[in-house]
Amino acid sequence: MERKYRFISNRILKNSKGKETGKMRVVVKVGSDTAEIDYTCPECGFSEHTEKPWKRPFSVKCSKCGFIMRLPRLKDEIKREKRLEKKI
């Protein structure tokens, strides 16, 4: 039987120096509000599988070093994130 997903994404992640050293795969099944995540932290290289509630904008915190891995998609979400970064 064919599996159906609400959302699926594979991303290359940059570390704080702008190097592409990590990755994140996010999958949300149809009928589920839980995102299943496999990531490799670009900052410290830690890898794990984790799950968290699905919402936009989506971000995952590395459970080893605390680096925030964001999942941008829509242009206005990226703009909003940049505005938030400026505030910080």
Ligand SMILES: [Zn+2]
């Ligand atoms: Zn990390």
